[in-house]
Amino acid sequence: MTRMLGASVMALGLMTLTAMTQDKTPVSSAAPPSSSAAAGPLPVEAFAALPEFESPALSPDGTRIAGKRALNGKQYLMVAPLIKGEGKTALAALSDKVDVNWWRWVNDQWLIVGLGSQDIIQGDEYYVTRLIGISADMTKMVKIDWDNSGLRADEVLWTAKDGTPRILFAKQTGIYSMPDVYPSVYEADVSTGRVKRIASSQTNVWDWYADGQGQLRMGVRYNDDTRQKSLLYRQSNDEPFRTIARADGRKSESVLVPSIFRADGTALAIDDSDGYDALYEVTLPDLKLGRKLSTLDGYDIDGVIPNPTGDDISAIRYTDQYYHDAWTDPHLKELQEMVDKAVAPRRAEIVSWNRARTRFLIEVGGPTTPGALYYWDTDFGTMQWLSWDNPQLKGRRLSPVRTLRYPARDGTSIEAVLTMPRGKGDKNLPLIVMPHGGPFARDAESWDWWSQYLAELGYVVVQPNYRGSSGYGTAFAKKGEGEWGLKMQDDLNDAVTYLAKEGIADPKRVCMVGASYGGYAAMRAAQRDGGLYRCAVSYAGVSDLQAMKRYDSRFLFSKTREDWLHKQAPDYRAVSPRFGAASMTMPLLIVHGKADKRVPVNQSRMMVAALKAAGKPVNYIEQPLADHHFTRAEDRLEFLKAMAAFLAEHNPA
Numbered sequence: 001m002t003r004m005l006g007a008s009v010m011a012l013g014l015m016t017l018t019a020m021t022q023d024k025t026p027v028s029s030a031a032p033p034s035s036s037a038a039a040g041p042l043p044v045e046a047f048a049a050l051p052e053f054e055s056p057a058l059s060p061d062g063t064r065i066a067g068k069r070a071l072n073g074k075q076y077l078m079v080a081p082l083i084k085g086e087g088k089t090a091l092a093a094l095s096d097k098v099d100v101n102w103w104r105w106v107n108d109q110w111l112i113v114g115l116g117s118q119d120i121i122q123g124d125e126y127y128v129t130r131l132i133g134i135s136a137d138m139t140k141m142v143k144i145d146w147d148n149s150g151l152r153a154d155e156v157l158w159t160a161k162d163g164t165p166r167i168l169f170a171k172q173t174g175i176y177s178m179p180d181v182y183p184s185v186y187e188a189d190v191s192t193g194r195v196k197r198i199a200s201s202q203t204n205v206w207d208w209y210a211d212g213q214g215q216l217r218m219g220v221r222y223n224d225d226t227r228q229k230s231l232l233y234r235q236s237n238d239e240p241f242r243t244i245a246r247a248d249g250r251k252s253e254s255v256l257v258p259s260i261f262r263a264d265g266t267a268l269a270i271d272d273s274d275g276y277d278a279l280y281e282v283t284l285p286d287l288k289l290g291r292k293l294s295t296l297d298g299y300d301i302d303g304v305i306p307n308p309t310g311d312d313i314s315a316i317r318y319t320d321q322y323y324h325d326a327w328t329d330p331h332l333k334e335l336q337e338m339v340d341k342a343v344a345p346r347r348a349e350i351v352s353w354n355r356a357r358t359r360f361l362i363e364v365g366g367p368t369t370p371g372a373l374y375y376w377d378t379d380f381g382t383m384q385w386l387s388w389d390n391p392q393l394k395g396r397r398l399s400p401v402r403t404l405r406y407p408a409r410d411g412t413s414i415e416a417v418l419t420m421p422r423g424k425g426d427k428n429l430p431l432i433v434m435p436h437g438g439p440f441a442r443d444a445e446s447w448d449w450w451s452q453y454l455a456e457l458g459y460v461v462v463q464p465n466y467r468g469s470s471g472y473g474t475a476f477a478k479k480g481e482g483e484w485g486l487k488m489q490d491d492l493n494d495a496v497t498y499l500a501k502e503g504i505a506d507p508k509r510v511c512m513v514g515a516s517y518g519g520y521a522a523m524r525a526a527q528r529d530g531g532l533y534r535c536a537v538s539y540a541g542v543s544d545l546q547a548m549k550r551y552d553s554r555f556l557f558s559k560t561r562e563d564w565l566h567k568q569a570p571d572y573r574a575v576s577p578r579f580g581a582a583s584m585t586m587p588l589l590i591v592h593g594k595a596d597k598r599v600p601v602n603q604s605r606m607m608v609a610a611l612k613a614a615g616k617p618v619n620y621i622e623q624p625l626a627d628h629h630f631t632r633a634e635d636r637l638e639f640l641k642a643m644a645a646f647l648a649e650h651n652p653a
Contacts, residue, residue, distance in 0.1 A: 044644065046392035047453040048637035050075060053373055053387060056361050058082075060163075061108045062354030062377070064136060065361065065386075068100065075631070077103065077113070079136050082375055082386075090138035096595075096625050096632075101129070104156070109136050110165040110190050112144075114154040118597060121175070124554075127597060129154035131169060133190030142193040145186070150175045152183065158210040161309065161355075165191040168198065168216065170208045183208065185216055198237065205232065206556070211261035212310020220257060224559045231255045233285050235265075244285045249560065256287045259304055263311040268293070268304065276300050276473040279316055293328075296320070300471050308355065319471055321403040322367070322445040325350065332357065335378065339364075342383070346371065365389060367401035367419075367445040368452075389447075398422060399455035401445050406498035408491050412467055412479060416495055417443045419451045419461040420504075421653075429460040430653045431505035433492050433525075433533075437516030439480065439568075442469045453640055454513070458653030460505055466491035468568070484545075484568045485524045485575030492521060493532055507532075511651045513643065515539040516599060516628065523577035523588065523607060530585035535650035537589045537643055540599045540628055543607035544579075545572035551600055581610035589619045589646040591639055593626025619646060 050070035057066050063086055069078040071091075077100055080089040094100055099116040106112050116129045131144035131154050145153070150172030160166040167188050174180030182201035185208050188194070199208070199216050209218040219232040219241060227249030232241040247253035258267035259279075267282045271289060277300035281290035294301050294316050305315040305325065314329040327333035332350070339348040343364045352361040358378050365371015370390040376383040388394045399422045405415050420426060432454050436443045443463040451461040465472065466488045468480015480488055492512070499505035510533050512522045519541020526536040542548050545565065549572070552561045569575050577584075588611070592604035601622065611618040621642055626635035647653070 042393065042396075042398075042456055044453065044640050045637060046390065047449045047456070048633055048640050049390055049392055050631075050633045050636075051370070051389050052391060053389070055102070056352060056373060057103065057105060058352040058354050058359060058361055059105050059108050059136065060355040062356070062359030063108075065375075066103060066105065066111055066136075068094070070633070074633075077134075079111070079138060087137065090136075092134075092138055101154070104159065106133075106159050106165050106167060106190050107163050110134070111136065112156060112159070112167055112190050114156075116154070126151055128152075131156070131188075131190075133165070133193065135191075140191075142190060144169070144188050144190065144193055145171070145195045148173055150180055155183070155208075157185065157208055157216070158212075158214045158310075160214065161212070165189055166214075168210050168214055173201070178203070182206065187214075202232070202241075209257070212306065217261055218258070220255075222557070224557050226250075227560060227563070229253075229255055231257065231287075235284075242285075245287055249563075256282065256289075258282055258284075260306060260313060261311065263309075266290070268313060270301065270303070272300070272474050275475060279304065279313075294318070294326075298472070300473060302471075308357065319442070319444050322347065323349065329357075335360075339376075339383070361386075363389070365447055367417075367447060368397045368399065369393070369395055370447045370449075371395070398452050401451075403445060406495060408467070408487075408494045410487070412491070414467070414491050414494070415465045415472070417445060417451075417463040417465075418499075418504075419448075419455045419463075421455040421458050421460060424458055427503050428506045429504060430458065430509040430651055431496065431499060431507075431511075432459045432461045432647075433495055433510065433512045434461055434463050435466060435492055435512070435514045435518040435521045436463060436469070437514070437518050438470070439466070439468050439484070439488065439517040440470045440477065442471045449636075450513075453644075454647075457644060457647065459647075460499070462495045462499060462505075464492055464495045481567050482570055485520075485528075489521060489524055489528070492525070493529060496532060509534065509651055511535040511537065511647060513537040514541070516541065519590075519599075520577065523590075524575065524580075526584045526586050526588050527577045527580035528583070530583075533586055535587045535589070535646065537591075537646060538604070538607075539591045539639060540593065540596055541577075541590070541604065541607075542599055543603050543610075544576045545569055546576065547606065548599070548603065578607050578610045581607070581616060582614040584611065584614075584616050587617065587619070587646070587650045589621075589642065591621045591623065591642065593623045593628065593635065595625055596628045598628040 054068035063083050064081055066079045068075050075094050076091040078091050081087045101114040101116050103111055103113045111134045113132050119128045128151050133142035153171035155170040156167050158168040170183040170185050172181055172183050184201045185199040186195045186197050204221045204223050205219040207220040211217050215236050221230045229247045230243050231245040233244045234241050245255040247255045256269050258269045260268040267284050269282045270277050271280050279294040280292050296318050299320050302317040304313045307314045315325040315327045346364050347366045349363045350360050351363050360376045362374045372388050373386045374383045375386050399419050401419050404418050405413050408414050442465045454461050496510050500507035512525045512533050514522045519538035522536040522538040523541050525533050573579050590604050592601045594601050608618055608620045623635050630636050
């Protein structure tokens with residue numbers, strides 16, 4: 001088992017370290033000029049570029065930054081000093097065969113990194129995860145108990161707050177017996193790789209939760225065969241676990257799982273009893289809801305930011321028209337207000353901070369510009385520019401973005417993001433309908449390289465948050481049940497009707513473009529709505545729901561996933577585009593990555609085969625190294641060029 005994983009993981013290139021000279025590090029410098037409107041058309045390469053930094057994170061002392069960095073279209077894991085004379089930048093090249101899924105600082109000298117690899121075990125393909133400790137100068141890399149791990153071994157529950165390189169993590173210990181498959185919890189020293197068991201596995205307990213002091217407080221037991229769930233609880237590691245709640249998934253029951261364990265013995269949890277996900281105080285162990293702490297009307301909250309000790313919160317995260325952190329920490333609330341005022345009309349998001357919360361990384365941008373990353377040491381007062389998020393576009397302001405609402409044909413109010421092509425006026429424009437993936441997800445006002453490129457070509461782009469999207473409460477999510485390819489599709493079509501009525505879009509010049517579920521929707525539009533659209537583009541779309549169910553059956557909780565999928569689409573065949581190939585009446589471009597682990601490439605291959613068998617024309621591009629999330633600039637560029645050529649032929653702007 002370990003040798004199979006090791007063969008691919010160690011092909012990483014995480015072993016290829018490069019020290020860079022000081023002038024190439026992101027040491028802070030004077031801020032560049034504020035954003036300005038772009039002049040003239042921009043090349044496609046600018047939109048296909050990878051973000052300069054991905055998930056940048058400050059070290060606990062605030063002197064170094066870690067993150068993925070794009071250089072010449074390739075991605076590297078990077079640690080760099082933010083203060084001159086404090087060392088050199090270290091880079092580790094990333095392999096196309098191994099995913100670097102996440103990283104976080106443990107102390108000032110060590111990071112923990114989550115790796116993933118698709119591996120063949122006894123003829124079957126599995127996704128295997130591991131942890132590796134990496135020193136801040138990248139001269140040392142320590143495998144965390146790889147030899148004694150099963151498939152899943154990367155779930156970090158807690159990191160020490162006393163400066164020691166310790167973590168708690170959950171991992172499977174094997175693959176052949178159930179006691180090994182259920183995860184146990186270990187403490188690890190990431191600088192040595194030494195581990196000790198804190199809690200042994202328990203039958204059907206798949207998820208464990210620790211408090212801010214590193215005490216293992218809770219486990220969630222779930223039986224995928226019976227759909228029964230229960231909650232195990234204790235106050236400290238010295239106590240045994242006891243069951244404090246049960247729920248029957250077949251009756252749509254659920255248990256309340258705390259997000260934060262407070263120092264006073266209470267907890268905080270997200271609950272939707274009032275129709276929206278909101279934050280509540282909760283008593284333990286009876287799990288009774290107390291005071292509601294979030295006051296967002298009409299939207300779910302996204303989550304919380306813990307305080308430095310992990311026993312309360314510093315902010316509530318939410319998205320209405322765009323993403324916000326509502327700081328409950330008075331000091332951070334004041335700092336956020338200061339930054340917002342300084343960068344307006346751009347938007348500022350505090351993305352990382354040091355242990356003392358005196359040094360910050362701040363993203364400044366908005367839906368019309370990819371923006372820039374800044375470093376702010378509040379002891380010195382001035383925000384210092386680190387890098388553009390997109391060095392080719394820099395701070396240029398591109399096409400304007402706004403949020404609108406329109407009525408669906410049954411009266412349901414649908415929120416949508418609208419991008420208007422700059423310099424093209426606001427009347428009678430060619431339209432692209434671009435539904436999001438998920439489908440339990442949503443779009444909001446943020447930088448979107450797809451929609452901005454389409455707008456650069458001259459199209460107005462609408463991104464409807466159709467019924468079944470996340471973020472709009474329980475009732476709105478339930479409106480999507482049983483409506484895949486039906487009312488959810490109508491919601492997309494009703495956006496065309498609304499924009500045509502408003503005079504914004506030319507109803508005779510409309511195409512649909514989407515990825516994942518959005519790709520499914522594009523193929524479904526080609527099947528049933530030929531009178532409304534001139535063409536459709538699907539990236540990594542689902543064409544056969546029954547085949548997708550079979551693929552999902554290989555993964556954990558497959559029966560629960562099957563319940564969910566059947567609830568969304570009771571008749572798989574009736575709403576699967578593959579089986580409607582003969583009725584397709586519009587040109588279709590299909591693109592799919594061979595390395596896609598979420599929606600297998602066979603979904604597009606089957607669709608193409610069905611179209612050819614029906615005598616229908618189709619443009620198909622299969623990208624050999626592309627995944628589901630466009631992590632390679634080459635794949636982004638190939639797709640954008642192909643999409644632009646296809647649209648120019650069938651729906652010219």
